[in-house]
Amino acid sequence: GQNIDQPTEMTATEGAIVQINCTYQTSGFNGLFWYQQHAGEAPTFLSYNVLDGLEEKGRFSSFLSRSKGYSYLLLKELQMKDSASYLCAYMDSNYQLIWGAGTKLIIKP
Amino acid sequence: GAVVSQHPSWVICKSGTSVKIECRSLDFQATTMFWYRQFPKQSLMLMATSNEGSKATYEQGVEKDKFLINHASLTLSTLTVTSAHPEDSSFYICSARELANDYNEQFFGPGTRLTVL
Numbered sequence: 248g249q250n251i252d253q254p255t256e257m258t259a260t261e262g263a264i265v266q267i268n269c270t271y272q273t274s275g276f277n278g279l280f281w282y283q284q285h286a287g288e289a290p291t292f293l294s295y296n297v298l299d300g301l302e303e304k305g306r307f308s309s310f311l312s313r314s315k316g317y318s319y320l321l322l323k324e325l326q327m328k329d330s331a332s333y334l335c336a337y338m339d340s341n342y343q344l345i346w347g348a349g350t351k352l353i354i355k356p
Numbered sequence: 357g358a359v360v361s362q363h364p365s366w367v368i369c370k371s372g373t374s375v376k377i378e379c380r381s382l383d384f385q386a387t388t389m390f391w392y393r394q395f396p397k398q399s400l401m402l403m404a405t406s407n408e409g410s411k412a413t414y415e416q417g418v419e420k421d422k423f424l425i426n427h428a429s430l431t432l433s434t435l436t437v438t439s440a441h442p443e444d445s446s447f448y449i450c451s452a453r454e455l456a457n458d459y460n461e462q463f464f465g466p467g468t469r470l471t472v473l
Contacts, residue, residue, distance in 0.1 A: 287469075288466065291464070292461060342453075343402070346400050346402075348399040
């Protein structure tokens with residue numbers, strides 16, 4: 248079946264660090280993606296994890312544990328422009344993306 | 357990076373008319389294109405998967421006779437909303453998967469905002 252969960256909304260302060268968690272359950276797995284989506288715009292790719300561990304890319308890092316069905320996106324040195332929705336999605340055995348509902352991240356000064 | 361374009365970016369039409377949305381991969385060949393719909397404050401909903409040269413695969417609950425998809429080449433897919441009604445007003449986004457892409461990453465178009473009056 249398709250089951251993927253992430254928090255609906257999170258609030259953080261400019262300059263701080265925030266971790267957005269994503270859990271999933273699937274019998275077929277071909278990797279986990281994180282996308283950023285600003286209001287009224289299409290999603291943009293942030294990261295892809297297919298093996299366990301941490302992938303670091305500038306201020307953003309993504310972690311995956313396949314055995315736990317768990318991933319997180321870590322954003323450091325938050326900037327106001329990071330206010331957006333963050334979507335996690337896993338790719339199933341048919342190479343189709345199964346999307347979470349998205350986490351709206353609100354950054355406060 | 358790979359670029360996907362959509363046209364038009366926004367459209368307003370009268371109820372009962374048809375609207376065609378184009379999705380193009382500009383600098384790569386896309387074996388597979390996906391059509392999504394997104395209502396305000398909701399996540400992406402996959403409508404259909406389109407493979408070049410074959411019929412699209414529609415998700416459950418999506419009317420194939422209402423949402424016509426054509427994927428005639430490796431760089432172009434079209435979605436036609438036939439006899440549009442106000443409830444079809446939404447943000448339609450296409451994505452394309454590159455022929456040879458280790459990541460199996462999908463590249464998204466900028467989206468088309470459809471308003472049906």
